[in-house]
Amino acid sequence: MSYRWKFLLGFQHIFFFLVFVLMIYFTENTFLDPPDLIWSIVFNIIYSSGIYYWVYQYLVPKFYLSNKYPEFILYALICFLISSLFRILSEPAIFNLHFSKEESNISFLYNVYITQAIVILVASFLGITKDKFIIEQDVADLGEQKEQLYIDLLKSKLSPHFLLNTLNNIYVNSFVPTEKTSNSILQLSKLLQYIIYDSGKEKISIAQEFSSLKSLAELYQLKYNNQLDIIFTIENEEACDVIEIPPSIFLTLFENALKHSAIGMESSAFVKILFTIENHEIIFTIENSIAENKNYSSDIGYHGLGNKAITGILEKYYPEKYSFSSEALDQKNYRTILKVNYNG
DSSP: OOOOHHHOOOOOOOOOHHHHHHHHHHHHTTTTTHHHHHHHHHHHHHHHHHHHHHHIIIIIIIIIIITHHHHHHHHHHHHHHHHHHHHHHHHHHHHTTSSSHHHHHHHHHHHHHHHHHHHHHHHHHHHHHHHHHHHHHHHHHHHHHHHHHHHHHTOBBBBBHHHHHHHHHHHHHSSSHHHHHHHHHHHHHHHHHHHGGGGSOOOOHHHHHHHHHHHHHHHHHHHTTOOOOOEEEEHHHHHHHEEEETTTTTHHHHHHHHHTTTHHHHHTTTEEEEEEEEEEEEEEEEEEEOOSSSSOOOOSSSSOOOOHHHHHHHHHSSSTEEEEEEEEEESEEEEEEEEOOOOO
């Protein structure tokens, strides 16, 4: 449990006993005078604290939270009767109470019954709410951990088949050392670094995200000898180093476009990316061709989050501050637009 909630629970106990002290003072000052009144308050605080602690720490967890409601009511009632009887017998003897009027005797009895009932009821209520709150917090924490593990798992998916093919391509080209070989190694290193380190962070700069997109594109180009129609148009590049977003969002959209465009398989296939910033809003647009062969599928190497997971991440970090659309323009073209207001 976080420090904030521990402090709140502690404050509830302190607040109750402050109210309890005031309640004892105003009910017993009719038949007790200082210093007996002060000693009576001290006595009742110590005595009632024991009753309070026993109900709060033992009775509620052992019986109420175990769904043993009849036993809980029975023991709470026994506790009330015994604690009240003890005060009725002990306080007059300790503080030499002599009730000159019948009203004073009745007032004392009312004071005992009411205060003891309040102590037991408040201890029961706070004990029940505390444990239910802890259970709800544990469930919520487990849900968040499950969601984070799920997202981390999705972010980490790099196809071994793709990795082996890429390494084989680099190996073949290494017999005749060229700039293409060294660049391929560099791009593969960048992509691996992104997947292993950056994708686990809460947020990264847009520049880092685009670096991963370009690395994936470069490796894909290597596979098809730089003949692919992949175009990046990035405006406001100076802001990309400053503005941060959750990782893998743009990369996943790019992965989806590559996968469904039939790029590398059909000559007319293309992927075009446009990024710009307008009025504190980042606008990421990606257009791609639609494969003529509907049975076509491609292992591009990186398998991202999927639109549902992307929407969940956007809801978490930018609630009511984003728009996301993904639709076919016609039978040959598809467009995805993501707009995020990053200000505030």
